Amino acid sequence: MESRPEAVVVVRTSLVTLALLAGIASGQPTDAEIIGHDASWRVDDVELRAEYLSQRGHGYQSQDGPIAGPGSEAMGVFEPYALVTVHQNDKITHEITAPVDIISAASPDAVDATTQASRRNESEDLEVRSTFKLWDHDLLTTRVGAHHEEPMSSGSIGAGWRHSLADDNATIGANANITIDGFDDHDHYGDYLGKTARETFNLNLTGSQLLSPTTVIDGGYGVTFQHGTLDTGWNAVPVAGGALSNEILPSDRVRHALSVRLAQHVPATRSTLKLWYRAYLDDFGIQAHSVELAAYQYVVPWLYVRGAYRYHHQTGADFFTTQLPMFYDNTALHTADSDLAPFSANEWSVQVAMVRGRTPGSLHDWSFGAEVLRYWRSNDLQITVVSLTVGRRM
């Protein structure tokens, strides 16, 4: 015999009432009574950074040099940068990033005949990254960004998810991003060819595992698919006899990257060592291997020094050349872009940083950092970066 629906409702209602009465009778406060009201929107943290990048070197794609020879790639970038962390509630926070690049390039590429791009350029970015704590072990992140500079505007969106496992001793995660760039198309003489675009889709899978109380390993795999106008337009390719050709790249590119990192802390000396390796492969024919060793040393509990060295080696794109023959097929792929050349690169950096929350006296809510980075590679490119950071917890 089936119970009448009304009877089920009565029984359920009675059980709920009894449970509520039991709770009241026990005098146990509810979660909300213990936690209290959480103030809603507020600014948690503001960080300001200024960075100056100086680049020197030569590449065959640049026209700022002798005919058929490599041209200058000299460039300076000044980047003020602001990061604001906004607390919405216990479950949701937002990070708003607003870098402004001011680029001064001594390389008068052909495109400067019609625009200011690459001679002196300002670009603005705005990115909002929101974090949602869904459940105890799951975190959702979303990202919305916009970028504008004189010949180009772009927008990007992304979403990610992370899940902790094994009593939080391991994590897995995935994120996906889409970026669409719309820009003016120019040829290597600077002639305007109209509007064009490219789209980029990116998927990353990540994981980490605590191996011991002082050792952690993490890694990831990322695949990126690009479609559209992948060339920069104004990049030139020298031709035997002194002529110049335009760059011709495929309209699609698929890139794969696999990385793993091992971190070991040494409590006795307050030191941490990190070893990182990355393998890269794409369908342009580029294969790359990178390795980095970084060491962190706390001088006092609120101040550490970080030193790092990175080595990178890559093969060139299948269609890279520094000079086309006098009679060439102008429908075939070719580029002289030094970034697509075979090369080896070295990079070292030194950073000094004060840890916010540990700094003494009246500096408790402040953080300060300074970093010098030097990069050089075998095909004549050198970069020096100096950055200063100041942050304050509000």
Add this chain to the structure above:
Amino acid sequence: MRWLVLLAVACHTTAPPATTLPRDGQLLDGSAAFVPAERYRGKVVVLDFWAGWCEDCRKMVPALVRLHDAFASRGLLVVAVLSSDSGCCASRYAHDFGITYPVVFDPELAYSDRVGASELPLLLVIDRTGTIVHRSRHLDEDTLAAIRKVLE
């Protein structure tokens, strides 16, 4: 939330945190007497790493007092670990901020390092075996759920 600390280890400067209550911590009470971590074994403990200058830490004190009042009779011990190189302030802070649970201090932040308390505030929920079962930067529903679970 331990994964957050894991990511900090991977991407930043902190060490992987301890998963159990370190036995050799040098916590001191208000009179600079050594407080052995073993004292907390066999109890359900909430360690609150905080500092007087930390606004978020100060904001959390009333909620921790309510937590202490609500669950002390069931065996919960709330302990404030003051990130300070001096014991002078422990009793003063307890008085100024109305803290009704024990306050100890962590000279040279060695204990904070061991448990991965690189940012304040940090709450650790520790079960009776000394295992850190939950860590959070806020006293939220998840933290209360973890406390209720280990008190059962």
